[in-house]
Amino acid sequence: MDREIFAGTPVVFDRKNYNDETLLDLYRSLLFPRKIEEKMLILLRQGKISKWFSGWGQEAISIGAVNALENDEFILPMHRNLGIFTGRGIPLERLFAQFQGKKSGFTKGRDRSFHFGSREHHIVGMISHLGPQLAIADGIGLAHKLSKEKKVTLVFTGDGASSEGDFHEGLNVAAVWKLPVIFVVEHNGYGLSTPSEEQFAFRYFTEKGPGYGMETVRVDGNNVLEVYDCIKNLAEDIRKNPRPVLVEAITFRMRGHEEASGTKYVPKELMETWSLKDPVENYERFLLESGVLSPEKNEKMISEIKSAINKGLDIAFAESAIQPNSEEELEDLFFPFKQKEIIPSSNQRTEKRFIDAISDGLRQSMEKYPNLVLMGQDIGEYGGAFKITDGFKNKFGAERVRNTPLCESAIIGAGLGLSIKGYKAMVEMQFADFVSVGFNQIVNNLAKIHYRWGQNADVVIRMPTGAGVAAGPFHSQSNEAWFFHTPGLKIIYPSNPYDAKGLLNAALEDPNPYLYFEHKALYRSLSAEIPDDYYTIEVGKAKLVSEGQEVSIITYGMGVHWAKTAVEELGIEADILDLRTLLPWDKEAVKATVEKTGKVIFLQEDCLTGGIGGEICAWISEHCFELLDAPVMREGSLDTPVPFAPNLEKNFLPVERFKEKLLRLKSY
Numbered sequence: 236m237d238r239e240i241f242a243g244t245p246v247v248f249d250r251k252n253y254n255d256e257t258l259l260d261l262y263r264s265l266l267f268p269r270k271i272e273e274k275m276l277i278l279l280r281q282g283k284i285s286k287w288f289s290g291w292g293q294e295a296i297s298i299g300a301v302n303a304l305e306n307d308e309f310i311l312p313m314h315r316n317l318g319i320f321t322g323r324g325i326p327l328e329r330l331f332a333q334f335q336g337k338k339s340g341f342t343k344g345r346d347r348s349f350h351f352g353s354r355e356h357h358i359v360g361m362i363s364h365l366g367p368q369l370a371i372a373d374g375i376g377l378a379h380k381l382s383k384e385k386k387v388t389l390v391f392t393g394d395g396a397s398s399e400g401d402f403h404e405g406l407n408v409a410a411v412w413k414l415p416v417i418f419v420v421e422h423n424g425y426g427l428s429t430p431s432e433e434q435f436a437f438r439y440f441t442e443k444g445p446g447y448g449m450e451t452v453r454v455d456g457n458n459v460l461e462v463y464d465c466i467k468n469l470a471e472d473i474r475k476n477p478r479p480v481l482v483e484a485i486t487f488r489m490r491g492h493e494e495a496s497g498t499k500y501v502p503k504e505l506m507e508t509w510s511l512k513d514p515v516e517n518y519e520r521f522l523l524e525s526g527v528l529s530p531e532k533n534e535k536m537i538s539e540i541k542s543a544i545n546k547g548l549d550i551a552f553a554e555s556a557i558q559p560n561s562e563e564e565l566e567d568l569f570f571p572f573k574q575k576e577i578i579p580s581s582n583q584r585t586e587k588r589f590i591d592a593i594s595d596g597l598r599q600s601m602e603k604y605p606n607l608v609l610m611g612q613d614i615g616e617y618g619g620a621f622k623i624t625d626g627f628k629n630k631f632g633a634e635r636v637r638n639t640p641l642c643e644s645a646i647i648g649a650g651l652g653l654s655i656k657g658y659k660a661m662v663e664m665q666f667a668d669f670v671s672v673g674f675n676q677i678v679n680n681l682a683k684i685h686y687r688w689g690q691n692a693d694v695v696i697r698m699p700t701g702a703g704v705a706a707g708p709f710h711s712q713s714n715e716a717w718f719f720h721t722p723g724l725k726i727i728y729p730s731n732p733y734d735a736k737g738l739l740n741a742a743l744e745d746p747n748p749y750l751y752f753e754h755k756a757l758y759r760s761l762s763a764e765i766p767d768d769y770y771t772i773e774v775g776k777a778k779l780v781s782e783g784q785e786v787s788i789i790t791y792g793m794g795v796h797w798a799k800t801a802v803e804e805l806g807i808e809a810d811i812l813d814l815r816t817l818l819p820w821d822k823e824a825v826k827a828t829v830e831k832t833g834k835v836i837f838l839q840e841d842c843l844t845g846g847i848g849g850e851i852c853a854w855i856s857e858h859c860f861e862l863l864d865a866p867v868m869r870e871g872s873l874d875t876p877v878p879f880a881p882n883l884e885k886n887f888l889p890v891e892r893f894k895e896k897l898l899r900l901k902s903y
């Protein structure tokens with residue numbers, strides 16, 4: 236442990252020009268998290284709450300920050316920032332109900348402790364993964380910048396979480412885009428049991444900030460006045476001159492990572508040094524000694540706070556345990572949205588390639604929704620890797636058609652931040668393969684946030700996907716199944732220009748998170764006459780693209796074209812059902828075609844194991860067993876990465892194996 240950083244210099248208060256009232260307000264505010272925590276530690280020992288992450292000794296950071304900002308400025312706290320929640324006046328009974336997993340808590344019992352947000356209180360809570368929080372603040376900051384609101388957003392991180400790539404991405408985007416965000420690092424010496432020097436090889440974060448082109452300030456995190464003064468002045472300045480600033484608050488974690496884990500690995504002398512720097516006791520002493528606070532007033536204040544806490548606890552304890560209701564659980568996955576299909580307003584049609592249809596839909600949605608922001612690598616002047624946004628920057632401006640740094644995670648997180656402020660975001664993956672580095676934001680933030688605390692994620696991620704273009708394992712993957720397994724997402728996968736435009740428009744209209752797969756090999760190889768006007772297609776509806784009595788082929792994307800060619804070549808009379816939406820998929824249409832032919836095969840471009848077909852075939856076996864005249868069959872690509880050499884790729888793809896299986900099914 237670096238002795239100099241954590242040497243524990245005395246806490247020295249400088250009241251500057253702050254009046255007594257301000258000093259006392261800060262004290263009262265500081266008492267809340269401490270007194271709640273005293274109580275929680277008792278309840279924990281009594282087995283009345285299950286887990287507790289202590290912020291003991293770090294309260295001055297939250298309290299300085301929350302009091303320095305306006306109440307309508309967003310704060311994104313972590314697991315040691317109880318003071319942000321109390322400082323924003325969250326009703327204590329709801330806070331305690333949240334800790335106890337009660338229905339009136341902020342997550343209806345669905346997530347624990349500080350893992351929640353409240354729009355009303357302008358708080359966006361964390362997910363366990365820590366770092367993804369930073370990019371959400373970027374998105375909120377971007378929204379403020381776009382709408383010219385003079386607001387600051389403040390986000391916390393621990394020193395341990397700063398090792399995550401998300402820290403780098405979040406700070407870098409904020410610096411490049413000059414976003415009005417204050418990043419507060421609570422440098423408390425440990426990340427669980429790992430001391431700072433095993434976490435990173437610099438000493439102070441004030442050394443790190445300038446590398447991002449960012450101002451940095453270091454404060455004594457145990458001095459509430461210093462934190463307050465620093466953030467207040469910064470915020471005032473940032474509102475006038477938007478830019479990110481990194482604030483390093485030096486403090487110390489006085490209790491275990493969470494209560495059960497203890498502090499055996501922390502040298503005793505450090506504990507002793509830092510107990511002398513206790514932020515509450517030191518500030519109390521300063522106020523008493525300077526005559527701002529009398530002992531009587533102090534006692535009164537403490538007893539009022541204690542009784543407010545006890546009252547809140549009584550209410551929360553009196554609330555009965557949640558009665559599960561599966562319907563409500565499923566309903567809350569998504570922001571309520573009833574799609575109304577929009578038909579084109581005229582018969583005007585133009586021949587368009589698949590790629591032009593996507594571009595057309597995107598352009599019309601940009602016209603329809605002035606709050607829609609596009610983000611992606613090279614999508615500005617250059618028009619995107621595939622030229623889908625060619626000319627968009629000139630038409631809609633650089634603010635709404637944003638070239639991004641190379642950082643998928645931060646940009647998807649920023650998309651969520653934008654939607655918290657009422658914007659819509661479209662994020663273009665340069666190739667669907669690269670979504671792996673933004674995976675966490677999608678499956679843990681976008682997909683879960685509405686279920687957790689009712690915040691929608693109005694984000695569409697466009698995914699140029701698929702093989703057949705001899706591009707090898709990292710530019711050809713089918714990765715829709717990675718997301719198919721994640722509740723809270725909707726997945727679209729069109730196979731033709733008409734659907735491509737109508738479904739993209741539908742996805743952009745819906746305030747819920749979407750993955751929109753577009754097959755690269757179809758971009759310029761497939762054309763059709765499609766309406767010139769704006770229109771949408773119903774999400775969740777499959778389409779019979781060919782009809783026959785002998786077998787049913789259920790497929791999507793490129794599979795639709797392979798199926799068409801195969802039945803033509805083999806002279807088979809087949810129903811070809813194009814799923815179009817993978818999540819939620821159309822059970823009715825699947826059942827109808829199985830009922831008609833009694834013989835069904837699922838075709839997918841993805842590797843066979845763990846693909847979409849496995850789930851749908853299992854459902855058919857379970858729900859349509861008595862309608863079947865043959866085993867439910869599947870064909871997909873080999874269970875290997877996508878190989879580069881054209882012959883290997885051809886062998887990998889299911890096209891020829893599918894034909895053999897189709898014949899077997901027909902003659903079963």
Ligand SMILES: Cc1ncc(C[n+]2csc(CCOP(=O)(O)OP(=O)(O)O)c2C)c(N)n1
Binds near residue numbers: 394426
């Ligand atoms: C991605 C990820 N890895 C590991 C963890 C487990 N974990 C939770 S908090 C924590 C330590 C975080 O340290 P720091 O950021 O310094 O914050 P502090 O707890 O000190 O406030 C760890 C390892 C996690 N939640 N997420």
